[in-house]
Amino acid sequence: MAVSTEVDIVVIGAGAAGLMCAATAAYQGHRVLLLDHANKAGKKILMSGGGRCNFTNLNTTPEHFVSANPHFCKSALKRYSPWHFVELVERHGIEHVEKAAGQLFCAESSKDILGILLTECDWAGAEISLKTQIRRVERAGQGFVLTTSAGVIRCAKLVVACGGLSIPTMGASGFGYQLAEQFGLSVLPTRAGLVPFTLQPDDKAWLSALSGISTEVVAEAGGTHFAEPMLITHRGLSGPAMLQVSSFWAPGQPVTVDWLPGVAHPFADLVAERNQHPNRGMERWLRQYFSQRLAGALVERFGWQGNLQQFSNERLSGLAATLKGWQFKPSGTEGYRTAEVTLGGVDTDAISSKTFEVNTVPGLHFIGEVLDVTGQLGGFNFQWAWASGWCTGLAL
């Protein structure tokens, strides 16, 4: 790249949203330059979905997103649906598989998704400049001037696709938020989402010994619940159930776990069991639903030793209530180090939901995760990146 460059459009951030936007805009005939400070484009795509990238969810609806303005995501999600991305994937001959309902993954590797986007950028003629530090962004007339480690770049339109704060080692930074504030936009408080919980010492003491065990639960926080597996780790509680509710949890609040989601009336079942097998222990009953290690640990933790005949109705009722609604107060979360997403971000109130342009700064656009739009687990975040990137690319 020359020391002084002039292009139609600069996109900052060669992640999911930026790559989609750059290719779409370049296909419109614009000269597009995509800048990233990282040494590789799309690092999060590569590490996503356990290396197989859960690239969309066929059941995507606006209800799968958390935002101060729940209506903002509707237009883009409607215009660029999961089927549009599936069509792109199939056009490139990439095999995919549906894991849980609607969740599409690459059959082989997430490299295939990044390959599609880089190929599209190449075919469309969008240029990518990696390892490029952006030192300053200024308004110049109707356009922008960027002072970068690769020289001064002038552009008519600027798209900010810097993502959120999660996984700093993958290139995440707060640069998009800084730019938003520089141009007078408000940034809603950010926090880690889709992130494992850490535990208070009491809970850590009994649970960390069970590290590696996964069990189906219904977990609830902030009034939203998910029926998914919960994974016990040596640091705390993780797995899809905990990641999902973490996005609805506020510090200081409890998380509720139904350990027996498939058992509608455990008290009645326990009374029947006591009548039939008074000499059996509680652990035997629990082993219908849990591994021996977990059943034993539950008995130990809650003091459920002894034969069933020693359990009064009141005690059985308390035991059933504990299993259906165990509450714990996390000490916190693992934070941005392991979080999949960042909640909060650039306030969408000042942005067009159709073109993603800032109402007060014509030519400036924000897309993807940097915005205050955060998807649940299951391919929704990439769908948001594709949809917001594509709609902006067309509007430029």
Ligand code: FDA
């Ligand atoms: P993204 O973070 O992808 O890209 C931002 C880009 O901006 C990066 O390339 C970064 O280097 C660059 N950048 C940042 N600061 C900069 C600066 N100052 N100057 C220049 N460039 C800068 N979602 C999903 O739907 N399915 C899944 O399977 C997964 N799995 C998953 C696993 C893990 C471990 C994580 C961390 C996340 C996921 N996600 C996911 C979430 C998904 O990866 C995320 O929502 C999207 O990548 C967001 O796309 P963006 O393009 O907005 O940001």
